[in-house]
Amino acid sequence: MPIQHSKSNRLTPRKLEGSCQCGSVEFTLQSHTPVPYQLCTCSICRKLGGYIGAVNLGGIAESLHITKGKDMIKYDPTHSVHLPPLAPTRACGSIHLTRNSGTSMSIPSTDFVSRKYSAIKNRGTADEEVCSSERNFCSNCSTMLWLWDRQWPELIHPFASAIDTELPVPDEMVCVMVGSKPAWARLPEGKKSVHELYGEDSIEQWHKRHGLFVE
Ligand SMILES: [Zn+2]
Numbered sequence: 001m002p003i004q005h006s007k008s009n010r011l012t013p014r015k016l017e018g019s020c021q022c023g024s025v026e027f028t029l030q031s032h033t034p035v036p037y038q039l040c041t042c043s044i045c046r047k048l049g050g051y052i053g054a055v056n057l058g059g060i061a062e063s064l065h066i067t068k069g070k071d072m073i074k075y076d077p078t079h080s081v082h083l084p085p086l087a088p089t090r091a092c093g094s095i096h097l098t099r100n101s102g103t104s105m106s107i108p109s110t111d112f113v114s115r116k117y118s119a120i121k122n123r124g125t126a127d128e129e130v131c132s133s134e135r136n137f138c139s140n141c142s143t144m145l146w147l148w149d150r151q152w153p154e155l156i157h158p159f160a161s162a163i164d165t166e167l168p169v170p171d172e173m174v175c176v177m178v179g180s181k182p183a184w185a186r187l188p189e190g191k192k193s194v195h196e197l198y199g200e201d202s203i204e205q206w207h208k209r210h211g212l213f214v215e
């Protein structure tokens with residue numbers, strides 16, 4: 001299905017539907033940036049996502065609606081103790097998020113509290129740290145569903161692999177964190193840009209530069 005165009009020829013926000021492999025979890029969200037163009041080959045994405053890495057999309061955090069299986073989403077309470085001061089706090093059944101700018105927003109706690117894995121970066125080295133991002137999984141089949149980062153609480157990043165809606169086919173791939181992948185993990189065929197660390201563009205900037213941002 002192509003990106004929907006409205007009468008004014010502007011792109012309309014795109015509803016994405018997703019699920020885990022066993023079918024216990026289903027969810028929907030709205031996205032301005034639905035093109036699965038960016039492949040991250042860092043060790044976290046390779047180990048958690050399988051094979052050469054993970055592709056995540058950009059979505060609107062507030063629009064995430066878990067339509068089935070909230071209780072199935074994996075909960076790892078041991079990581080909550082590592083959260084730095086920017087961590088969400090509970091208030092009246094919702095999470096109150098305060099950003100560096102001082103602005104804040106509330107998100108229903110059922111969507112975001114304690115259903116996550118905060119990955120460990122540089123595990124076993126002097127630079128070891130717990131990531132600010134949280135990956136959410138189905139506790140039955142371990143499908144990686146989405147990533148949320150308290151540094152950008154208004155955004156949510158569903159993994160393309162968990163999305164069932166047909167997505168636009170990217171003309172090019174942007175392969176990031178390639179410096180940390182083993183040689184055997186071959187990058188996709190076709191047009192691509194390859195980055196040792198990250199590319200210049202955020203997911204939003206890339207979509208805007210390619211005229212694919214869905215207003
Ligand atoms: Zn599942």
Ligand SMILES: [Zn+2]
Binds near residue numbers: 042046
């Ligand atoms: Zn990664």
